[in-house]
Structures are given as C-alpha cells and as structure tokens.
Amino acid sequence: MNSMELKYGCNPNQKPASVSMEDGSDLPFEVLNGKPGYINLLDALNSWQLVKELKQALDMPAAASFKHVSPTSAAIGRKMSDRLKKACFVDDIQGLDDSLIATAYARARGTDRMSSFGDFIALSDVCDETCARLIKREVSDGIIAPGYTQEALDILEKKKSGRYLVLKMDPSYEPAAVEKKQVYGVTFSQKHNDVKLDRSCLTNIVTENKELPDEAKENMIIALIALKYTQSNSVAFAYDGQCIGIGAGQQSRVHCTRLAGGKADNWFLRQSDKVLSLPWKEGVKRPDKDNFLDRYIALEETPEAAIEIDWEEKFTEKPEPFTIAEKRALLAKEENVVLASDAFFPFSDNIERAIQSGVKYIVQPGGSTRDDVVLDYCNQHDLVMVCNGIRLFHH
Incomplete structure (x- = not known):
C-alpha cells in the first residue's frame, strides 16, 4: 500500500488528509491497530529515525518519548537504580531488569512526565511484554517499533478501548536522498540529513x-x-x-x-529523599502525582503554596516543605x-x-x-x- 487516508490533518477542520509514497513504493510501516492521524505519523517517523540512529551509534536498545514533533526524552536500555525506578513510578513493574527495551522506555517516559503525558513512543527493538505492560498504564497516543511479541501486541491492542495506534516499521527502509515538503503551496526540497x-x-x-x-x-x-x-x-x-x-x-x-x-x-530532585518519601495515599493516580511534584520541586515555587493545594486528597499526612535552599544544596x-x-x-x-x-x-x-x-x-x-x-x- 503506497498511500493512506488519515483521520484529519493537524486540526480536525483540515480534511482531507493523507500520506503517500511519491515513487509509488509501499509505505515503510504497517498499521497493526488503530487509525493514524497526521501528527501521529510526524511523531512516529521522526522518533523512529532517532531511536534507529541511537541503536546504530551505541549498539544498545533505544527508546524515545515524543510530543508535537520533538522528543521529551530519549534513552538507551540500561538497568535502573531502585531510586530511579521509584522516581519514574516503575518500581512495581515485574521483570524490568530483564528487558533493556523496557528500561529504555521507562527512562525516556520518566524524565519529563508532564511533557510525556499523551506521548508517541518509538522503540529501536521489538516491544516485549514487559515494555507493553509499562505502556499499558500510561496515557499515550501510539507506538512505532520494528516488531512486537504476541503477548505485547495482545496488551497494546486493548489500550484506549482498542483504539491505540500500533505501527510496525520496516527496519530496512531507507529514505530517498532528497526530501520535499510544501508550505503555502510552495514546494521545498533538500538533501536528507544523513550526517552520522x-x-x-x-x-x-x-x-x-x-x-x-x-x-x-x-x-x-x-x-x-x-x-x-x-x-x-x-x-x-x-x-x-x-x-x-x-x-x-x-x-x-x-x-x-x-x-x-x-x-x-x-x-x-525527583530522586531526592524528600520526594521519594512523600506519604502518598493509596490510589493517587500518577498524573496527579506529577502535577503536584511539578510545583513541589520547582525552584521558583514557594514550598507552602505547593503543599496547600488539596494535600488532604493526596497524602496521609501533610508533607514537609521542600525549601528552595534545600533544593539548591542538592543540585550543587x-x-x-x-x-x-x-x-x-x-x-x-x-x-x-x-x-x-x-x-x-x-x-x-x-x-x-x-x-x-x-x-x-x-x-x-x-x-x-x-x-x-x-x-x-x-x-
């Protein structure tokens, strides 16, 4: 298949929208689940290039968390300390130490969780069950990878009530030497950026x-x-x-x-003792924790202001202030x-x-x-x- 109709363009009013291969060849990816949108595919194809190049450069599994055509983070697969696991909210994921592709994504997702909310995921290697279980519980729009184990695919196909976008990328695909795009009816062309x-x-x-x-x-x-x-x-x-x-x-x-x-x-600062020992109530959702931590950790935020926002709903007891002096001392x-x-x-x-x-x-x-x-x-x-x-x- 060398063309595909999309849900819409950058915005719902921008219809029709599609992607196609100018030379008539097949698209280099296959849709295994869901229906892609314009921005989904921009994120997917840019993030795939990133993780593919990381894998080639460092010979390690790589992952990226993408939002609005830029990465929130990228990482290689490497075992995580217990402190980092807890800071990234993945200390309860069984088998994480045995899956380098899962640790790569755990790191990428956990770096800037506020920005990664609703991300697009790219993996350099086959998505396994451990990585899929991690992805299942996060708010995300889709994933691109060179393949999926059957167990992973079964998990991802159920996400978002069956609408989660799952793309399988052809890892052997190489783009044309010259790339083109249109802006306001004007066609631009340039050499593909193949710098190593x-x-x-x-x-x-x-x-x-x-x-x-x-x-x-x-x-x-x-x-x-x-x-x-x-x-x-x-x-x-x-x-x-x-x-x-x-x-x-x-x-x-x-x-x-x-x-x-x-x-x-x-x-x-998310890995500091003060943050890791916060007395969260059972059942507080990860995005709600992220929203609190964004203010609690911020250097420009007064510590009292962060704590006074609905702390009773989130904690078993009132957290201690995380003073700006404490934060600066740790960062130093x-x-x-x-x-x-x-x-x-x-x-x-x-x-x-x-x-x-x-x-x-x-x-x-x-x-x-x-x-x-x-x-x-x-x-x-x-x-x-x-x-x-x-x-x-x-x-």
Whole structure:
C-alpha cells in the first residue's frame, strides 16, 4: 500500500488528509491497530529515525518519548537504580531488569512526565511484554517499533478501548536522498540529513581540560542524536544514558538552556529523599502525582503554596516543605552532566546557566564571532568543550 487516508490533518477542520509514497513504493510501516492521524505519523517517523540512529551509534536498545514533533526524552536500555525506578513510578513493574527495551522506555517516559503525558513512543527493538505492560498504564497516543511479541501486541491492542495506534516499521527502509515538503503551496526540497553522529565527531576538544571519559562521549551522542530530531532552537542535557532535559523551539538559545536546565533539575530532585518519601495515599493516580511534584520541586515555587493545594486528597499526612535552599544544596552536588546544542552558543550566559545543573561537558558546533568568550568562560570553570562543526537545525 503506497498511500493512506488519515483521520484529519493537524486540526480536525483540515480534511482531507493523507500520506503517500511519491515513487509509488509501499509505505515503510504497517498499521497493526488503530487509525493514524497526521501528527501521529510526524511523531512516529521522526522518533523512529532517532531511536534507529541511537541503536546504530551505541549498539544498545533505544527508546524515545515524543510530543508535537520533538522528543521529551530519549534513552538507551540500561538497568535502573531502585531510586530511579521509584522516581519514574516503575518500581512495581515485574521483570524490568530483564528487558533493556523496557528500561529504555521507562527512562525516556520518566524524565519529563508532564511533557510525556499523551506521548508517541518509538522503540529501536521489538516491544516485549514487559515494555507493553509499562505502556499499558500510561496515557499515550501510539507506538512505532520494528516488531512486537504476541503477548505485547495482545496488551497494546486493548489500550484506549482498542483504539491505540500500533505501527510496525520496516527496519530496512531507507529514505530517498532528497526530501520535499510544501508550505503555502510552495514546494521545498533538500538533501536528507544523513550526517552520522558518533564518537568520531567528538575529537575536537577546544578547552584546556581535555579529559573526556567514555561515559560523557556516550551521553554526548545521545544528546546530539536527540537534537537532530528536535525543533530548533534546541539544547539537551544528558546523563546516565538518557536525555534529562530538552529545551526545544525557542527563539533565544539561552531560553532553551533555561528550559532544559529546569527539566534536568526536576529530574535530579525527583530522586531526592524528600520526594521519594512523600506519604502518598493509596490510589493517587500518577498524573496527579506529577502535577503536584511539578510545583513541589520547582525552584521558583514557594514550598507552602505547593503543599496547600488539596494535600488532604493526596497524602496521609501533610508533607514537609521542600525549601528552595534545600533544593539548591542538592543540585550543587550534581556533576558530570552533558550539554549539547544544535547550533553555536552566542554568549556565555548559556554556560553560566548550565553549570547550575551540574554540566561538566559541552558539545556544540562552534562558529560564533564570540567563540573566544564562551571558550574563556569554560576554561575559567574547568569545563570540557567539544566543537564538532555540525549544526543540527530541524524544522
């Protein structure tokens, strides 16, 4: 089948809508369940490229959580600590340690749970039963993967009263060398962005400190590949095999950095003793927990204001305030975080903000007339910076 009618375009009034293969070949994916929409497929095809490239670059199962054509996070499969499992609300998933593809998605979904609500999922590897059980209980619009075990498919087909979108991607598919799209009746064309992001693009270390460990290189690759499929301007913070904060689509790069840094702070603080020991009542739903934690953890939020909102409905006893001083003290201990940017940093204010979230390693294209200012600031703070000359704008 080389074409498919969709429910509608970006909005319900935009009908008719369809996808097709211009060369007459079959579509590279199969719909196993549900009916796709326009945005569903934009998320599916962009997120598939991301996880496919991560798997190729690092030889590890990879997953992404996508919303509105940008990832909320991307991660490789790696065992999770008990603390991280609890922070991601997956400490009750049986068999999680035995499924790397499930841990990859648990990490991606658990990074920025507010943004991942109603996400589209991409998996580099076959979806197994453990991963499907995790997906079953989260609010999500659909999934794309190269295959599914029968047990996983049986679970996913029942989600959303049988309407959950399940796509099977042909892993051997390669796009045409030139891609096209239309805007306002005008056709644009460009070479498909086939730049390879791996360890070979991390050799130009420009700072005085040139100690770049393998773990940092791995996190740089994860962040760079995520940015390749993130709406620009964009930056990503990465740590422990996953993106822990992505700032996407901002006109100012420092606003991207602030946004991503705030999400990285949230990820660290969710794993604090104060958050993990909150006395939740039995039956409080995960989205309700997320809504509370978003305010309880926020550095700009007064702790009393967060607690006073319906705490009786959520907790067996009134939580203690999580003071801003406590939060800053915990964040000051974090280190070895990676910061990646899809284009050069024009000012050192980005680096100043990044340091507040534990950034030690930076990768960016370079090429600003103020590169020397940014480099001097990195040297003053003993950071390691790679300038790889690769811009990753995505629109």
